[in-house]
Amino acid sequence: MSVEALRLDGATARRDARIVWSGVDLSVREGEFVAVLGPNGSGKSTLLHVLLGLLPPAEGTVTVLGGPPGAASSRIGYLPQRRGFESGTRVRGLDLVRLGLDGARWGFPLPAALSPAGRGAERRVAEVIELVGASAYASRPIGDLSGGEQQRLLIAQALVRRPRILLLDEPLDSLDLSNQGAVAALVQRICASEGVTVLLVAHDVNPILPYLDRVVYFAAGGGVAGTPREVITGPTLSSLYGVPVEVLETSDGRLVVVGTPEPPAHHHSRHEHAH
């Protein structure tokens, strides 16, 4: 468990002329479940783009699975933000998972009856769909499924190539609270059983708090990493934001962050946010 999956040293990310965050140090070991937290626009998704090699770091060094970002893209499973499929999308969940396996290959697949490789691919797809518990609805068109069902299939798609790292961008965002917990539990189970390193971008830490190893918290152009109890504290977040911030703990163990300098609109969101 001590092998390093990814590392950032003094990394700076810049989009166009704007510096999103700078001076970020982060080291994640294999098999860890890490939440990426922070207010909107603080650069959570940007971290995933940097790790994928889609956005080169402006300064500092980034190492993913022992190499530069982008070199390991076949060993990274990625689930981008907010992908609701329109209701008219006439492609089965099964096909979507299969595309995650060999969709980038040129040509077109032969019918499985003619190709042993095709049968192997079908077995792997069925196996990973079973792993996320989506077998009952995987052969229905993806556009006909609920948000939670789509999300499980998308996680299956990200997992199908047996990645070493899973980057999930707000997979819980469109789900109700009970589904958020269920999907987080599923991700933790995969983390443990497959030894996959998971970075999960979340808006609200509470539904996933029981499952996490560590968090990375981005705000005000910087980022800090550590265990949830180290990072989500008044002193740590106050020095990150540069203004006094308090962290309250409710009797059932939920964390509520108050006093963050944010546009007022965010305080009207549907549930407590960890920022």
Added chain:
Amino acid sequence: MRIELAGLSLDPVRDLEQLTEFSFMAQALEAGAIVAVMAGAIGWFMVLRRQAFAGHTLSVVAFPGAAGATLAGLPLALGYFGACGGAALVLAAVSRPAGAGRAGESAAIGAVQAFGLGLGFLFVTLYSGQLNGLESLLFGTFLGITAAQVQTLLWVAVAALAALALIGRPLLFASVDEGVARAAGVPTGLLGLAFLLLLGLAVAATAQITGALLVFALLVTPAATAQQVTARPGRGLALSVGLALAVTWIGLAIAYFSPYPVGFWVTSLSFGAYVAVRLGRALLARRAEPLGVPA
């Protein structure tokens, strides 16, 4: 209204012999088959990618292309392929910023389409009122196809389908799931451009026999029908091609024995199939719905 089916004997063998007796009819059936297979396959991807409006614009642009070629005394085919290829490049340029506002993209495509129609009108006016020519540019010349044209169509279709087979799987990935495809190393921008060029090629070839306005009968309707029937990519593609082929041949056959134009029969048959499938699906969904629960 009674439809006069002149010469129909109701003896299938004799009627089939009649159909292929004249070379213009045999060539129409050949050209129709080639165009239907190509349009059915490329149209399936077009419907999946929700690019019907881009496809429509390409087919409208075929009209000024052909009219301009007539005016300049150039071969018609050059006008069709030149205009549709050029328009595909323009559409690729205006739709370049991926995901950045569908509304702006469709407005830009609409502007291209309107300008194309205007150009076509100008060319036709300059050619001083050849109304027969105008009608065939818009509604096709199924029955005036030469053996040389069939040959050209065949090569275009073989090239287009070979290209589609080469890019098929990554194109499907990019079409349904662009972000993940890009992260997996699929060159989505390049594939988008390649697909628009293929679409332009298919439209130009199809427009030469269906006319600029009826291209859609083969490009969009069979594909939309197939996607209503099945969500499986392989079966959907095969069904789309099969339907396009069926409506083309049956439309040609009915038109041979009736006084009404081929274009009308081909569009009506494909529209009929589409409506039937949608109605059938609605009925099935209703039966599957538990009683008393509103859909």
